[in-house]
Amino acid sequence: MRSTSLPKPVSVNGVVIANADIAREVQNHNQPSPAAAWEAATRALVVRELLAQRARDLDLVAMPHTTDGVRETEEEALIRVLLKTEIHTPRADEASCRRYYTANQSRFRSPDLFEPLHILFKAAQSDEAAYAQALTRAETVLADIQAAPDRFESHARALSDCPSAQDGGRLGQVERGETTPEFEAALLTLQPSELCPLPVRTRYGVHILRLDRKVEGTVLPFDRVRSRIGQYLEDNAARRAAAQYVALLAGQAQIDGCAIAGAASPLMR
Numbered sequence: 001m002r003s004t005s006l007p008k009p010v011s012v013n014g015v016v017i018a019n020a021d022i023a024r025e026v027q028n029h030n031q032p033s034p035a036a037a038w039e040a041a042t043r044a045l046v047v048r049e050l051l052a053q054r055a056r057d058l059d060l061v062a063m064p065h066t067t068d069g070v071r072e073t074e075e076e077a078l079i080r081v082l083l084k085t086e087i088h089t090p091r092a093d094e095a096s097c098r099r100y101y102t103a104n105q106s107r108f109r110s111p112d113l114f115e116p117l118h119i120l121f122k123a124a125q126s127d128e129a130a131y132a133q134a135l136t137r138a139e140t141v142l143a144d145i146q147a148a149p150d151r152f153e154s155h156a157r158a159l160s161d162c163p164s165a166q167d168g169g170r171l172g173q174v175e176r177g178e179t180t181p182e183f184e185a186a187l188l189t190l191q192p193s194e195l196c197p198l199p200v201r202t203r204y205g206v207h208i209l210r211l212d213r214k215v216e217g218t219v220l221p222f223d224r225v226r227s228r229i230g231q232y233l234e235d236n237a238a239r240r241a242a243a244q245y246v247a248l249l250a251g252q253a254q255i256d257g258c259a260i261a262g263a264a265s266p267l268m269r
Helices: 019-028 034-056 074-086 093-101 128-145 149-159 164-166 181-188 222-251
Strands: 010-012 015-017 113-122 200-202 205-215
Touching: 010 034, 015 034, 019 034, 034 074, 034 222, 074 222, 093 164, 093 222, 113 128, 113 149, 113 164, 113 181, 128 205, 149 164, 149 205, 181 200, 181 205
Parallel strands: none
Antiparallel strands: 010 015, 113 205, 200 205
């Protein structure tokens, strides 16, 4: 007969967190296993209790807010006021934002845009005979286009199984990640006006591909992204400060049944 072990009792400074409360909290934590979800839920409730106790110790008063029709609980309001009262993070100044911008310019670059044309011979990869037939047709038409490049669009209108056929095979502007991996890999090897020398095989069938035009991405000017960078830096600083604050409270508390990482240091009084 298999024995089952009950979860360890959890308490914060003598205040017990019931297993039923943890079980309800579990649904808010997407984890790879039930045990990991239980652990994450337990930590969340321990942190909430730590903060609520600190707010009550300071005799804080808070009026619950309503956002998008959802009203805070009194405890949530107290914790919000506590964090605003005890955690102070600096504003991101111009120099900090410029340093981040200079070090991370790839994040502020507009994407490359590609304007491909294709002719699709539709076939399911699971149907070997149909896929082989599509490949043979693509090879034949590709050879004809290689001999007479100006026939691409007329062949697309007559032969392509894609709705883009009515526009001569034009797919409009696409970015990286917007087409299948095989199609994109072939597209990235081409220069503007270049025809792909081999048919491209994807899950949709076999394609004849030409890159009509490429628009290189550019780095957005600092003034366009200054506010976004500032918000990002301030949010990161706030998260770090909150984690340090929780670790500080945990180091001074008696917590049973749950480990809260972080070193303790004296709390300002």
